[in-house]
């Protein structure tokens with residue numbers, strides 16, 4: 373087992389969002405996080421990645437095991453695609469960026485600066501960074517936003533290869549990624565009491581009135 377989570381309670385800002393979250397992840401396994409908007413998928417991923425401390429519960433994984441890819445691309449706009457990947461490879465003590473360029477078909481864009489890429493191209497570069505972290509557990513928040521069908525399939529193939537090599541992934545997504553072996557964890561039952569599980573149009577005075 374590479375990740376074990378037991379009775380975890382997570383907060384975002386001052387508010388408790390999740391309580392009692394319990395699951396485990398093995399080598400070679402992918403877990404798809406499901407739940408409506410606002411349920412707490414990002415909050416859980418941030419807690420797993422160590423960006424937000426848990427309120428209580430147990431969270432165990434090897435130190436520096438998790439590579440977190442957030443909603444935002446987090447690229448260096450002035451650097452080229454190659455320079456961005458080298459920058460991150462250096463930080464993670466890796467050397468070879470070729471597999472990352474290849475996996476996301478980035479060679480034709482290699483000398484373009486990140487700031488002048490399209491949204492989908494930026495996303496591909498952002499995901500390519502996972503391959504230069506050398507980290508075994510990928511925690512991914514809506515990784516396919518802005519990707520077209522071909523690149524969504526490309527991303528799924530990269531995840532499959534990562535799993536086949538003994539890596540693991542936990543992925544928040546609203547779409548079907550086409551990962552047949554992945555398990556699903558619906559976090560709705562873990563939404564903390566008193567916090568709405570979903571945004572509803574009826575709760576929004578502007579949108580509610582417009583319907």
Ligand SMILES: Nc1ncnc2c1ncn2[C@@H]1O[C@H](COP(=O)(O)OP(=O)(O)OP(=O)(O)O)[C@@H](O)[C@H]1O
Nearest residue numbers: 384385386389407408409410411412413414415416
């Ligand atoms: N920066 C923040 N400060 C305080 N509360 C926040 C912040 N960001 C999100 N929240 C709240 O935390 C709760 C969980 O949000 P979170 O982003 O984890 O949900 P999610 O399941 O990832 O949603 P989505 O599917 O819309 O991405 C929501 O009630 C949300 O309003």
